[in-house]
Amino acid sequence: MPVYALTIAYRGTAYSGWQVQKNAVTVQETVQDAAERVFGYRPDVTGCSRTDSGVHALGYVCHIESEKEIPVEKLPLAMNMQLPRDLSVVSARLEAEGFHARYSAIGKEYMYVLRNSRIKDPFTDGLCYLYPFPIDERAADGRGRSFEGKHDFGAFMSTGSKIKDTVRTVYYFRVVRRGDYICIYTAADGFLYNMVRIMVGTVLKGTDINAALETPERRMAGPTAPAEGLYLNRVFYSKEELEARCREMLRCTDVE
């Protein structure tokens, strides 16, 4: 049975995250509805991660292990014909049997976008966090380096999560200014519940990161930044891909 990996982009505003829920529109269900029309039956659609309500994606990956063969190069346009305007299949590829969008992933990159201005912008409204106070992006970038490496991120997890092992490896945490916008890029082998949003809140507030890594309790970290600024940007499935991105991120001050 062919396994199709789809890279999708979506504006998360209208969705209650990825995972199918009763009484709420989710990304998974919306992709499944479109796939049903394209494949002629309702296939399972398996995502690379749950994302929270309101979070956006530029490079979310999901897979379909299909009963039916469809030319892979035709999938993006065929799916996009069936998808709403806030969700798009960016690309599709055929994967080897056994590929799993979640379990085959070795890392993920998130991007967090702030508009650093007192003036709202109608074109990025809902797509970034409006932050009116001055941000020294170089100082923030310097502070954020403390996240890099293998640490207990227990302080950077929303209370209520049942996860026991809170040790993760963060590959990079970069803060870049682009005019009125600040983009924060971070990749890890895995993220805890609300981890990126708490990391961002902590860096913005200037809370002592090293102390929060030493004492992994939620109260040690800063506030949780709002969902509307968060994007799942990339998922890494090979060491080469991840290493190339790490080199890019550690070198560059202006990145895509």
Add this chain to the structure above:
Amino acid sequence: MPVYALTIAYRGTAYSGWQVQKNAVTVQETVQDAAERVFGYRPDVTGCSRTDSGVHALGYVCHIESEKEIPVEKLPLAMNMQLPRDLSVVSARLEAEGFHARYSAIGKEYMYVLRNSRIKDPFTDGLCYLYPFPIDERAADGRGRSFEGKHDFGAFMSTGSKIKDTVRTVYYFRVVRRGDYICIYTAADGFLYNMVRIMVGTVLKGTDINAALETPERRMAGPTAPAEGLYLNRVFYSKEELEARCREMLRCTDVE
């Protein structure tokens, strides 16, 4: 009486253009509603031009000749508190008595944005024209130079317009690629009804521009490009401002 000039940005999707109409939401009415709450009475709000339904703006200018004095530096935030998410006052300045958003303007710049891809993007949906065929931006930029100068633009006006004098001076017409997007910038001393959209449709189609300038009949020009790609970008009120922008536009291949 103080005269306030407001520079506003809006996402035009939900608006039936600038001018107040019965049974339709317009930008003028929305700005007036906000101004009523800020000024304590309902002032007249005068715009720099009518814009069509669905057209966007980054630097639209309107003025309010106010019965009441309000510190000008407080106006943007005060107005934005009252405005919906798709409309924002970017800046405000105090103008000399006699200033008129429309009659004091000596030129306007529009920007037209195309997404040159077969794949739709959820984040720019409704904000550009999805154009799946290849665009040679250098060739298009070269062809567009024919628009520059003083010509009879009668072929570039939608039929039904009652305007008699169709001679206008176009200061520049530039085509620039930015990744998957093509931005077209054009400024003139005035634009006819749908002129920019017809100019864009003509350049994309490769229709003979010189012939259409020689025989000013609508059938000589190309199709009208859709409203969703069009932005009122700037309004010029001084010769220095316009000349500086012209120099920038004639020099640069990559512009803001």
